[in-house]
Amino acid sequence: MAQNMMLYWGSGSPPCWRVIIALEEKMLQGYKHKLLSFDKNEHKCEEVKALNPRAQLPTFKHGDIVVNESFAVCLYLESAFKSQGTRLIPDDPTEQALVYQRMFETNNLQQKMYDVAFYDYYVPEGERHESALKRNKENLIAELKLWDGYLEKMGKGSYLAGKNFTMADVVCFPIIALFPRLHCPPERCPRLMEYYEMLKDRPSIKANWPPHWLENPEGQDKLKNL
Structure with missing residues (x-):
């Protein structure tokens, strides 16, 4: 079933990782895949461009069906293999609404987080201002408090959209995993860090x-001064 799937990643x-998690949760092991290096610009190769004119990863192909954009791939997999593996989108419209909200709030x-962690990368040196970075940090701290509040309201041991693991977790976990990776002080988001540890x-993660x-477990300290 998965043998006619191809994933470039x-x-x-985070977008690639969430697709891989979705494939695992839907019991679609055995798919073909190719790991490409961003540093070497391998994702801009003709093989990828033939499927994805944006030359972005992930790029996914299932038989004759090409699906790009990670949210779209994840939702496609749930729709195409609804009865297989973990049910990632509930039937109840109210529960669905919360799953979709958390999914898109991930953006x-x-x-x-990127506005803080990669400020120097995105903003040219001559255009950098300490006041702008400070404002970005304040915005991120407020966002983290919001997510901590979501989990606090859900109760200890809860997932992002309730008591069950859903597509909200598939989509958001790879972003949340960046916070400890980039040395965000855990006191800034204690509930999110409990969720991360959980x-x-x-297995799919x-x-x-x-x-x-795995080769470099320490990561960079981009968020240590948050």
């Missing part, structure tokens, strides 16, 4: 930990 990329958390050993994270 990059190590440590807010990711962007605010999920990091889940642990078995697919980014290869270069």
Whole structure:
């Protein structure tokens, strides 16, 4: 079933990791895949461009069906293999609504984190201002408090959208995993860090930990001064 699937991916990329987690949760092991290096610009190769004109990863092909953008791939897998593996989107519309909300809110958390962690990368040296970085940090701290509040309201041992592991967790965990990786002070988001500890050993996650994270467990200290 999975033998006619092909995934092009990059190590440590949250969008790629969430697709891999979704494949595992849907019991689609055995798919073909190719690990490409961002540093060497391998993702811009003609093989990828033929499927994804944006030359971005992940790039995914299932038979004759090409699906790009990680959210789209994850939702496609759930729809195509709804009765297989972990049920990631509940039937109840109210429960669905919360799953979808947390999924798409992940973009807010990711962007605010990137605005701080990779400020020097995104902003040219002559345009950098300490006041702008300070504002970015304040925005990120506020966002973390929001997510901590979500988990506090759900109760101890809860997932992002309730008592069951859902697509919200598939999509968001790879972003949350960046916070300890980048040395975010755990007191900034204690509930999120409890959630991280709860999920990091889940089989679909642990078995697919980014290869270069395993080689270099320490990571960078981009968020240590948050």
